[in-house]
Amino acid sequence: xxxLRLRAWLSCALLLGGLAGAAGASSIxxxxxVVPITGTVDDGMAHLVERSVDEANRxxxxxxxxxxxxxxxxxxxxxxxxxxxFSAQEPVDAYVTQRAYSAAALITLSANRIIMAPGASIGAxxxxxxxxxxxxSDKIISALRGEFESTAERTHHSPQIAGAMVDKNAxxxxxxxSGMVLTLNTDDAVRAGVAEGTATTLDAxxxxxxxxxxxxxxxxxxxxxxxxxxxxxxxxxxxxxTLGMLGLLIEMQTLHGIAxxxxxGALALFFGSHVxxxxxxxxxxxxxxxxxxxxLWELHVVPGHGLPGILGAGALLVAVLLAFxxxxxxxxVETIATAIVLTVIGFxxxxxxxxxxxxxxxxxxxxxxxxxxxxxxxxGALRGRxxxxxxxxxxxxxxxxxxxxxxxxxxxxxxxxGTPIRxxxxxxxxxxxxxxxx
Numbered sequence: 200x201x202x203l204r205l206r207a208w209l210s211c212a213l214l215l216g217g218l219a220g221a222a223g224a225s226s227i228x229x230x231x232x233v234v235p236i237t238g239t240v241d242d243g244m245a246h247l248v249e250r251s252v253d254e255a256n257r258x259x260x261x262x263x264x265x266x267x268x269x270x271x272x273x274x275x276x277x278x279x280x281x282x283x284x285f286s287a288q289e290p291v292d293a294y295v296t297q298r299a300y301s302a303a304a305l306i307t308l309s310a311n312r313i314i315m316a317p318g319a320s321i322g323a324x325x326x327x328x329x330x331x332x333x334x335x336s337d338k339i340i341s342a343l344r345g346e347f348e349s350t351a352e353r354t355h356h357s358p359q360i361a362g363a364m365v366d367k368n369a370x371x372x373x374x375x376x377s378g379m380v381l382t383l384n385t386d387d388a389v390r391a392g393v394a395e396g397t398a399t400t401l402d403a404x405x406x407x408x409x410x411x412x413x414x415x416x417x418x419x420x421x422x423x424x425x426x427x428x429x430x431x432x433x434x435x436x437x438x439x440x441t442l443g444m445l446g447l448l449i450e451m452q453t454l455h456g457i458a459x460x461x462x463x464g465a466l467a468l469f470f471g472s473h474v475x476x477x478x479x480x481x482x483x484x485x486x487x488x489x490x491x492x493x494x495l496w497e498l499h500v501v502p503g504h505g506l507p508g509i510l511g512a513g514a515l516l517v518a519v520l521l522a523f524x525x526x527x528x529x530x531x532v533e534t535i536a537t538a539i540v541l542t543v544i545g546f547x548x549x550x551x552x553x554x555x556x557x558x559x560x561x562x563x564x565x566x567x568x569x570x571x572x573x574x575x576x577x578x579g580a581l582r583g584r585x586x587x588x589x590x591x592x593x594x595x596x597x598x599x600x601x602x603x604x605x606x607x608x609x610x611x612x613x614x615x616x617g618t619p620i621r622x623x624x625x626x627x628x629x630x631x632x633x634x635x636x637x
Contacts, residue, residue, distance in 0.1 A: 229261035231410055233417040236265050236280075236293075240272030240302040243420065243428040245279035251418040252283045261413050265293040265310055266401065271301025274326065274343065281309040281350060294404040295319045295394075300382075304364055308350050308393075314404040315385040315394045322364040322382035340366055360391050426472060439469040440519065440538035445545050447494060463491060466515075473522040483521045490515030578630050581605070581622045585635055588618045598632060607632045 232255040234248055255263050263284070284291050284306075293299075293310035299321040307313060307321060315321070326343050344365040351361035363369035363381035374391060375381045388394040398404035405411045420428065429435060446462020470487050493511020519535055586600030594609035598620055607620070607630045614620060619635035 228414070229259060230414045230416045231405070232258075232260045232263045233415050234263060234265050235418065236267040236269050236299075236303060236306055238269060238428070240269055240276050240280070240306070241428060242273070242276045242279065243424045244272075245276040245283070246424055247418060247420055248280045249283045250421075252287050254416075254418075256286075256288045258416075260289050260416070262290045262292055262408075262410055263287055264405070264408075264410070265291070265306065267293055267295045267299045267303055267307050268297040269299060269303035269306075271303050271324070274302050274305075277302035277305045278346070280306050284309045285353070292408050292410070294398065294401060295321055300324065305347060305350060308347065308356055308361055309354060311354050312408060313356075313388070313394045314396055314398050314407055315388055316399060316404075317385055317397055319385050320382055321388055321393065323380055324364040325367060325380045326365070344369075356393055357391060360393055429472075436469060436473075437534045437537050437541070439465045440535065441541040441545065443469065444538060444542040448542060448546055466491070470518070470522055483518050486514050486521070487518035490518055578605075578625045578628065581630060582625050583622060585619065585621045586632075588614050588616050588620050588632075591616050592620075592632070605630060609633065 232251055234251045236244065236248075238244075252263065254260075265284075290312070291310045292312045293307045293314070295307060295313065295315040297316070297319055299307040299319075300323040302324070304321050304324045313321075324343070324347065326339050344362045347361040347365050348358035351358045359369070359371065360374070360381065360383070363371040363375060365380065367378055367380045369381070370377070371381060374383065374387055383391060383393060385394065385397055389397060396407050398407050402411070405413075443462045443466035446458045446460075446465060450456070450459035450462060466487065470484055474481070474484060490511045490513070493507045493514060497508030497511065516535070520532065581600055584600050586598050586605075588596060588607075589599050589604060590596040592598070592607065592609050592614040594611055594613070596607060596614075596616075597604055598607040599605075600607075600622065607622075609632060612633075614632075614634055620632040621635045622630055623633050624631045
């Protein structure tokens with residue numbers, strides 16, 4: 200009987216030892232999901248983090264490690280990222296390589312453990328409204344301070360330290376001067392208990408976090424996420440707006456369709472990327488579509504009326520401003536102003552660069568003649584002749600008279616292409632026509 204009991208105890212011990220060994224081996228083999236928090240915090244980054252957390256949960260990852268180097272960005276995107284990290288089924292750690300400011304500070308405080316590189320810093324999270332032109336209200340500061348403090352409390356960091364990163368009136372004399380928001384360097388962050396320690400490399404940070412030896416799965420942005428983040432850069436957004444406006448302006452003159460397609464495509468990329476990145480929404484897209492329809496309606500359906508084009512241009516302008524998002528409204532105004540200037544310069548240079556090109560003649564009538572020019576042809580014989588407007592006359596354009604393509608003018612009224620016309624007077628090289636009423 201004693202022998203049987205001894206054998207049973209030995210079997211249980213061996214079984215438990217095997218399970219413990221298997222658990223230890225599986226823990227080492229489980230991957231660490233590395234998520235880069237670099238550049239501007241936007242919804243493209245939020246989409247990456249949400250996707251990474253889902254993958255980590257599915258793969259039973261050992262931990263999620265954030266590598267942080269960001270000046271901040273959209274607070275709404277930081278909220279999405281924080282909420283996604285709170286849904287993780289594994290520990291979340293952060294390694295600040297250079298800086299974690301503003302929205303990036305909130306993301307970093309969402310980690311359970313923080314390691315910082317020498318010379319790194321964290322904090323400076325005072326909210327900014329309207330591109331920095333309007334001081335943040337006490338209501339916004341209070342709300343954001345509450346978010347920082349509750350986040351820090353949940354991840355066992357100091358709520359007082361977190362609150363001082365947002366509110367410059369928070370009293371924390373040992374780390375900041377009065378009237379300034381808190382920014383901690385690496386040494387102060389370790390002294391304040393915000394950071395667990397200092398590490399010069401990612402491998403050293405993993406060792407400090409007791410995660411050395413586990414396989415790393417580094418997440419990267421998908422094509423859509425990369426495109427959205429690239430296209431929402433203010434410089435790229437300005438170039439897209441310039442290309443869009445220049446295309447529509449050329450389309451107004453040529454009506455060939457190619458320039459219009461390029462312009463609409465550039466604007467579609469601009470609005471699509473801003474929606475994907477979370478700066479704007481479906482309402483902005485609908486407003487932009489209405490604006491484009493108004494402009495195209497003016498160009499191709501009721502040219503010369505003016506009202507559809509004016510309303511369409513106004514709707515498109517408002518949509519562009521809203522596409523940047525209210526926190527970046529000032530940036531939107533600057534970008535639009537720059538795009539308008541570049542559009543005018545581009546259009547002028549296009550006309551001047553190829554003045555004798557047949558395509559450029561559709562942009563503007565050539566005002567200069569070649570060196571062989573002596574005098575204008577006598578068009579007196581055309582007086583009273585009938586023909587057809589080949590292009591829109593606004594008031595200048597092209598008409599077909601007696602089988603000849605001739606530059607003509609109206610007295611100021613608009614005449615659509617295909618309308619029968621009659622020559623009413625000739626003044627040198629200027630041929631005035633009017634609609635032919637049958």
